Amino acid sequence: MAGDPMRRSGAGQTRRRGAALEEAILRAATDELAESGYAGLTMDKVAARAGTNKNAIYRRWPNRLTLGVAAYRRLATTTPPPDTGDLRGDVLELLRQANRYWSSPSGAILRELLAAAGGASELLAQLQGRSGDAAAAPWLTVLGRAVARGEASPEALHPRVATVAIVLLRNEFVMRGAPTAPDDVLVEIVDEVYLPLVRRRGPVPT
Amino acid sequence: MAGDPMRRSGAGQTRRRGAALEEAILRAATDELAESGYAGLTMDKVAARAGTNKNAIYRRWPNRLTLGVAAYRRLATTTPPPDTGDLRGDVLELLRQANRYWSSPSGAILRELLAAAGGASELLAQLQGRSGDAAAAPWLTVLGRAVARGEASPEALHPRVATVAIVLLRNEFVMRGAPTAPDDVLVEIVDEVYLPLVRRRGPVPT
DNA sequence: ATGGTTAAGGTACGGAACGTACCCTAATTG
DNA sequence: CAATTAGGGTACGTTCCGTACCTTAACCAT
Incomplete structure (x- = not known):
């Protein structure tokens, strides 16, 4: 649990925007979904895994379920x-x-x-x-x-x-x-x- | 919301036990279920409505879902x-x-x-x-x-x-x-x- | 270039519920 | 009447959602 998966804030302050960030979030959500199922898909974990924070998520998907569905569609x-x-x-x-x-x-x-x-x-x-x-x-x-x-x-x-x-x-x-x-x-x-x-x-x- | 539905602690300290209490809880749960659906069925509300507390419920049903199912069976x-x-x-x-x-x-x-x-x-x-x-x-x-x-x-x-x-x-x-x-x-x-x-x-x- | 606008990041918090712990007290039982 | 059992009151730990607010980087137009 001390891992630092995909953290981006290490060196430079390079900051993803728009599509790139969206991709990263969706990818993180898909991975979480595959690992822990929908029950284990929490917004905090997705944000952490994508190396961003919940704001970025909620700006794109109104709630957890919608994100879950979007993420699932990549698994199908x-x-x-x-x-x-x-x-x-x-x-x-x-x-x-x-x-x-x-x-x-x-x-x-x-x-x-x-x-x-x-x-x-x-x-x-x-x-x-x-x-x-x-x-x-x-x-x-x-x-x-x-x-x-x-x-x-x-x-x-x-x-x-x-x-x-x-x-x-x-x-x-x-x-x-x-x-x-x-x-x-x-x-x-x-x-x-x-x-x-x-x-x-x-x-x-x- | 200032109502005091079925409160039993008003006058005497008469205290229900066993089957009587179980009945009261199940009845309260059924009513809540009918009014608010399963999503709105909370343990606190059931306890309040039955005039008891959550302990009495958890002593009989291990979790909310089990109680919900038990309560539903009275509606069917x-x-x-x-x-x-x-x-x-x-x-x-x-x-x-x-x-x-x-x-x-x-x-x-x-x-x-x-x-x-x-x-x-x-x-x-x-x-x-x-x-x-x-x-x-x-x-x-x-x-x-x-x-x-x-x-x-x-x-x-x-x-x-x-x-x-x-x-x-x-x-x-x-x-x-x-x-x-x-x-x-x-x-x-x-x-x-x-x-x-x-x-x-x-x-x-x- | 440079200043303004948009979007990310950090962080903290409110709120809802579940499930648990603890201690006090009424009912039951021998 | 003493001892045990079960209810009652209450508070709390936890988890997680969704939101608020401010700071700061990236982008864009003049």
Whole structure:
């Protein structure tokens, strides 16, 4: 704790301004977030780590949560959607990706932030590129190929339908409080719900 | 704010103990929760309102969250599942009930608590009688009748399938941060996802 | 160049709450 | 009636957010 990380006031009085300082703060915040999670992200620590003080932070972000969200966005990474050649494989892989992410450190932070953002829908939107739409993209991609192969019904391309699987998985996380879901659950979601739903449907009996 | 709600130290030194005191605390906590939400539930206020002090509280509940959950459980009420005679009507009504509840004060508190409970799965379980199972009950009831009428496939009685609609709605709340979902969304969930999923399915084309 | 404006830095503080410690006193129990 | 248990009063340590205020460096325009 006697460390002096990134201190800048040693030698000359060179003083960062504007974008450079903003970068430094955001970088410090991101590092703190990665190390200690959102709960451990304190304004004082971020200021210290960036070698500045809280004023500089509050001039840019109105409060801790906003800074946390901004910092999180640097941690978020996107993976290209899988292409295993059949729908079931793709869907399972998408769910497994999500499962891994949520149990990863980044996922834990995302959960903290979602909890803290509570009703602030503006911030929620920033945590997922526009909430629904960006999250739906890989599902639509995967389903689009399945439709082309004749594996899935074109009606399945409705976003609400397409994302059913990931929504169920998310619910599993939220309700069970566990950072990861057993693989059985993923398989169950796919086989009991998702595939029956999107598969080409035969004529509905009257 | 000069009120003296429930003060007991006026006349005699009659002093509550055990169950009586516990009741008083829980009652005070419930009232505070209803008035100010979980964010506004402070240990000092609860103690003041119950006419006691924080010691008595901490002797019974280890922290604020636990007390909050305990207090919430007195607010929770259950409504009997609807019986409109057809599946679509029942399902829509169940969703509308949920929609109303989440936009109600109690629902707001539940959301706060779910957020605060975060990873504490033990507490989460208390917020819904065993998380999944109790929440599934009305859906199974309604679906059971539909199966008997030949409206739904028996496979739909799988809990994961049966609860798909409410899970989607819950997701809507969480992701959009809104306290209430437009009725269109409920209808869409029912018509695009739920009914196609649970309805008797014809032969699947190979 | 130079003087004025803007933004950083340092520091201290107010305020809210949680959770704890300590000691006094009423209720209960043997 | 003595001893033990549990409440009551109160104060405090801590943490951390957000703000205020002043000093000083960097930038900019004339």
